[in-house]
Amino acid sequence: MTSLGDKDSVQTENLFQGSWTQVSCPCCVSDRVEPLVLIRLSDKVQPITKKWLISLIEASQRHGGAALLAHPGEDECGDVIVVSAPRCTLLRATEDLGLCKKYRNGDMVAFSYQDRDNFSNVDDMQEFLTLAERQYIVKNELDSLQAQKKQRIPGVTEATGVLEAWGNVCQKLEKARLIKEILPLHDQQRLKDLGKTWYSQKQIWGQPIDAIHSYFGGTVAFYFSFLDFYIWALVPPALLGLVLTFLMPGGGSSGEAMKKQTTERVMGDDDGPSVSGHMVQAVFSMLWSTLFMEFWKRRSSSLSHRWGTLQLSEGFAEPRPGFHGTLGINPVTGRLEPLFPEWKRQLRVGLVSVPIVGLFMGLVVLGMTGFYHGEALAKGFHQDRGSWFSRALLYLPSVVHIVYTNMLGNVYSTVALQLTEWENHREESSFQNHHTTKVLLFSFFNNFAVLFHIAFYKQDLLLLRKRLASLLIVTQLVNQCTEVLVPFIVDCFLKATQKKQKEDDPEVDKLRAQSLPRFPGLFSEYIELLVQFGYLSLFSCVYPLTAVFLLINNVLEIRGDAYKICKLFRKPFSAPVSNMGVWQTAFEVLGFVSVISNCWLLLLSPRVQEFCLQGGISSKNILLFAILVEHVLILIKMVLAFMIPDEPDWVRIKREQMEFQSMQALGQQKL
Template sequence: MSSWTPVPCQCCYTSSIQSLVAIQLRYPAKAETKRWLVSKLEGRKKEGGAHLLVHPGEDDDGTLVLLSATPYSLLQATEVLGLAKPSSDGSMVTFSYNNKADFPNSEKPEAFLTLAERQLLVKYATDSAKVLQETPVPGYPERRLYPGQPIVQSLQKWGIIEKFYPLHVEEEMHLLTEAWYSQIHKIRQPIDAIRSYFGDSVGLYFSFLGFFTISLVPMAILGVLYHYLSLSFPDKYLLFAIFSVLWSTMTMEFWKRHCATKAYAWGTLQLKSHFEEPRAGYWGPPALNPITGRQEPYYPSWKRKLRIMLVSIPIIFVFLGLAFDGMTMYLYWERWIQVSYQQHHGSSRLAAVCLYLPSCMYTLYIELLNRIYKWVAAVLTEWENHRVESAFQNQLTVKVLVFRFINCFSGLFYITFYMQDLQLLRKRLSSLLIVSQVINQVNECLLPFLLQKFQLRPGTAHHENSKDAPVVDSFVSEGDLPAYPGLFDDYMELFVQFGYASLFSCVYPLTAALLVVNNITEIWTDSFKLCRLFQKPFPCPAANIGVWQVAFEVLGIFAVGTNCFIITISPEVKELCLDFGMTPEQSLLYAIGLEHILITLKIVMAFAIPDQPHWLRLKVLQMEYHSWEALKQSAIKRALPVS
């Protein structure tokens, strides 16, 4: 096997090199293409290279390329990304290479940086590799790169690079699985270890999943008491509805504090913002970018807006129409089966079971439509040709969030506000919780596990096990696993759960208890599929859960109106109003008054609970002060004449 790229100087020297990232070229790999790619990845920054340590895998004709980085490159990238690390006095300080002596273990990247951070920095360096002048890709003369075009992203877009993924480290993986999902009786998650291995975004997701599940416990206990003690006093809906509204507010406010604390400890709370490069899928005729001064694809924003207005929005409305059609068919079938059941006087157990058939079938329809729409939304968003990845992700998230909210909750809102049938609402909610959770568990874990176990996953038939290179074979086998689908669906599932719990749990008090049971198994299944069923995802720096925080808070606002209306139409409250001689209009006015009080209470609670603890606000100010002092010292050094 060929050796790694030799280190250029003594400051880059390391006694051993750990493979961090793998690139697989399309089979059969062309030797000239691989040699050119290796030269670019190990080339100097000023020449457009990535300045990485590169290993050509089995040989020059093989498809595998392994990447690592010198200590110097890792520390320089840490400063560029603005990661904060513990300083000598224990406080978190934005890392500066010139002041690296102030940071313990900075001379040992394996101890100073987590595995996820090192893999993130290698990916950042890889994405920075560009050509400085127009050139054809060796071995593919029809493919040309323009000045400033990212090499790896372009080769991925053209299919020359088939796979680009970070590598597992078996020792660290074994320790993580032992502490995480191997022993199911361990409820507490090793969040810091998860973050160290998989990165900030994955760590924050599992932290939020655990936080949300624990927050459901008080509501679950209250709901079980309501359900099994058969409490029927008039204040039942009122108390549970008010509890749901306050619970949704406190959960998200305390999560923001918990999230900020985690982000500070992980060094991402004060992440720098960076100029975003164009996506690999962005296309258009070459034009001069007035910001960078480089040639890159250009697509006018007015054309993108036309595509959104004339194509994307009409297609979204078509799917919304399908969602409403499904709801209409469900309600028609529900009425028909109810009438049939009453006419036959419930003559058999089968007839009683059939009462739940429309609701179960409607749930299956919702799940199918959600999955089809998500694929269509991704195709539409790609076709809209957004320049940067953040714009692409924001557009996709908004499309899916709006549709998923309407598709999942429109039937429940219709039953609540128009039909005012709490018994049907209770039955619909129970079937949604049970059927959708079974579908999610089968789809997310059981199906991928069975496909992998019976080797139905598409793999590469060109790589055979080699006794001479077992380590390389293990890297190739990791690439044969399917790519990790991301956290979007996982957050969306929690979004829907949060809606069920905050909007309608006063009608079906067992909602929170069922969600707690589901989420305990969800932690196990999500961790198992992340570790064993998919490629390891690239780490992504994050200080919070992003747009999902806003989405959950919007649901909390909807919860006020929904719960107040349910209080108004509940049989116990209606009977109480009749006893006091109140008309329906008067009771509705009281409900509106209660809604205004609860919204005011939510606002007061949001302001009363700071997003950051007091000690953390002081630490943030200290970080800003140290960063400013370091900037001034750097400016003074540059201004001094060279002796």
């Protein structure tokens, strides 16, 4: 294996060249080993326990080990274990994951261990696999460590030191607090170079997506690629919003009148766009949301092919580390593993999870009731006083309700995660789907219930515009302060403290210093984008400046998110992925709902109703016309989605070629 490529990394490698566990395979022997993952142990761990864990890490898989390389750190009594992976382990894991790699003819082909010599860079693991892939493989192998028989953990005398047969070793050690954490190691020079071209650059748009994928992995790269694509896609609706707001209505106003109208439009107090403006914005929102998602799917498939994840393995998944149950034989695989009855899981979901989710939705309704009561009090106070102060108080109920919904959402996020853990799902995919579904249902209800109630029950579009203006302005100010300003200040203090502590520290302490706060994941980031997308696609015909505020926010957001993941949190493990997963479906569903929402908002617009009454159109005919337009727009949306392929022709051809080659290889094996 080659060096890490920078001074600190070379010093770290030199420090760890001795005392690595040995490999039996001749092709895996190397003069230099790349540290990939750090295991931090408790200060109370005995040397015999550490030695036992290292022996498990280095043992072959047929003997219950992980077939990895381990280094004890400073000495046998230290509290760290540095882990790497030999060449054969990485290559076999690449085949198991179903990753595609560049073949000798330049095509991306599903990797086969038997045919490994025909793949490019197969002798150089730092070229053949990305850093994120190598670290994920090490973590995956550590998670698969299982005891082959019931035994007592050496050096642990408590009852918690008993390891059951086929029990997960790392999970048991973490529960017993013998392992503090397992984290991937940063390559400081590569991280510094990535930061220069990512969040430190002066240009507004453009992300080093391939470098992000190589360093942080597919999940992070797909998020930033989507956010970058979303920012570009916001430009057309933002320009349209500016035209509809400032150019179409009141074009001949005097200077003072124009200044007053501008303030009212930004704050949502005017009557909104003209009839033609409403229609243009409604139709544009429907077309925009459709084209945005269809072209994103094409870009997503292109990235998936480029990163070799177009045909990830979908074999029968191993139990997730948090899964527990009674030890038994799996009827599908025939392996000995924990078993948990499906009926018991369904009872937990139906009798506990569903009622608790319903309870939180009830709290959303309670907050909505309080908002309406506060709105009525503020209006009454303003009518009695009529001052600038009372006018400002009209926005207080919206601000208080926004803070309430944000706090409720934070509490619910913790509860949803604990509920999903308690449901005890076997597969990681099932766990993620149930967790995501819970959060999506609540987030949609929490963020849009008030808006739908105002729009379709109260039919108060002036209040709806004011509410949207408050959400866009207040929420973005709060988010930018909490996500950018506060982390920046914290980072400055941390830097000063750590710099002082590291002046005379050995190299091993530099590894310990990477133990920053755990990366919270991209869940909240996707939720924020989904809510934004909902504001824009569902209600922008009422408030055309929505896209303008979102564009400004996301230009700042993408730099803030990049800064946080590089500087403020430990590096996350990232599994290879082929797309955004369930989030892509959620965006598509919102795009479909936007057609219905915009049609009915257009129908409820006072200017549209006045226009129809002046034209002598009855209320019944207006309703029938709105239903007809809604169905026509849905049909157009479906036709557009059908006409635009989900993947470019060249990606489709490459995918079909890989499928054909896989079928040929399978046929040759049978012969």
